[in-house]
Amino acid sequence: MGKTIRIDPVTRIEGHSKITITLDDSGAVSDARFHVTEFRGFEKFCVGRSFSEMPSITARICGICPVSHSIASAHAGDMILGVKPPPLARKLRRVINWAQLVQSHALSFFHLSAPDLLLGMESEPGDRNLAGLIRKYPDVARQGIRLRAIGQEIIRTLAGQSVHPAYVVPGGVLEPLSEANRQKIAAMVPEGLAIVESALDLLKSACEKLGEEIETYGKFPGHFLGLVNYDGALDHTDGALRMIDAQGRKVVDGLPVNQYADILGEASESWSYMKFTHYRELGPPAVEVPYRVGPLARLNVCDFTGTVRADRELRQFRRLGENGLPVTASFHYHYARLIEILYALERIELMMAEETITGKHVRSRASVNRLVGIGASEAPRGTLFHEYHVDENGLLTKVNLLIATGQNNRAMNETILQIAKKYVTGDRLTEGALNRVEHGIRIFDPCLSCATHTMGIPTTVIRLVAPDGTVLDEARRG
């Protein structure tokens, strides 16, 4: 019988997620588990409500990516109504989704990960946060705050408020874009582009010193899943499903999102409230190669991005894959995120330059025409599915939500196992090793609000516990 190390985020205090690392008799790491400890039950308590309320209710699943939920929900609603929203509405949905991508990725990169990247994985824990960043790198902190603010401000300009905007609805969006607001949004883009370019420089120079981390923070071959447009371009709002394997071969392509259940299955484990999703061809129970979703996956599955600067970066990104194969190092989620910000800002700029963007026809109206609706969107963290079954009055009889972070659940477990194997040894538990394991989770930027809600994973104690429960060693932070 081996021993157990629990990375416990002051369990009894914050405790939305925990990590357990198990050692075998020789003291080597044999297993690692990421436990999500929060439960909210949206799929159950929404039964009986109207599908038209769902964009607003499901936005409250997550304050970081409410727009993604409202879009997936509205897509499901479009299908229930049996309508195609006007082309203009689909464009405005794209714009608000890109704006959210900007703010969410900026939060992940600057507010949450930059302290590790700039101050060091093993730096003073009291400094490893936004306040520490403000003290040591005030310009970087200010840029990060500005970039996130630009994304939020674009959302606010389109939709009246930045968190939980009531804007995207079944059939379209609520409001056309005014000329004044078009100009306001267009004027915000250049500053954002300048910030993301300097963030790219920052990351690239940080990566020069992080060779070992890139090799061990979740580098494994596996499948990638994401939406791509009909022409193979990166897409976050519309498009069809594409999955590639570690060799870059397309194992699924052009699959309409409403057939997601043909390829994806869900399972649960007794030790986490977050479900585990698997590619049906490969499991469960023996899920040897977890698939990944999110920025890294999207940039691996698409043929090109379709904007000038992002495509230039994509070519550099692709060189990180060995022998022309997909990029398998999860550490490069950081890089992929910055490329996506670049892309989103470029696309917003192009969209704001379109003559017709201030047109008036933004909503199609109908009543319930179908009893099933399935919709998807690319949330900042990956592909998100909403499936609704309704009665003739549009009241929900069944709801299934497949969230991005659940799809990365197995990949996150694999990642922390790799890191623990490299940096955790049986008799010494260092605070630095603890933060490294946590960074493995931060790479995926898990939207634990969608299942729980811990952003910084505020872990304090790693414990080495013998099978009888005695604490053999303890590493403390702070």
Added chain:
Amino acid sequence: MPEAEAPARKRIATAWLGGCSGCHMSFLDLDLRLIDLLAAADLVFSPIADIKAFPEGVDLTLVEGAVANEENLELAHRIRANSRIVASFGDCAVTGNVTSLRNHLPVEELLTGLYKAGSGSVPRSGEGAEILPELLPRVLPLHQVIAVDAFIPGCPPDPDRIWAAVTALLDGRPVPSVEGERTFG
């Protein structure tokens, strides 16, 4: 602690119970005002920082979210014991809001209904029992569990409203009640 011994720099905390993080996102929407705030006060506990146990001697704690499980409950008590002012931050903390929509269903039904459909085991069965916190039978607003000194409604509260409340509370003034900001949601 007597007023005279209070530390010169204010100590503020933000905590996250059963909510969606949206109130925290609205807090981050203070944008550059965050820099002013962090120049004047220390953020001694928050989901956005690596800080250990909820510390002692906190001047002001903003609590997002409702009380949904036993860990939320313990944290709420600890926050009360260690904070001079506790504010219910956002509608989930103030009323239960979306988090409490599960209250019409028994917990057992929620868990088995959600997880039995797929393969695998139901959370908190077997080995999961000691790792995952138990859900409370009903989700409660914060003031039903601990005494609360101030309420900042909104889903989420608007950043200007947060700024007005936080600066007032840190100054020892009541939260201003501004026309147009007396609503929920």
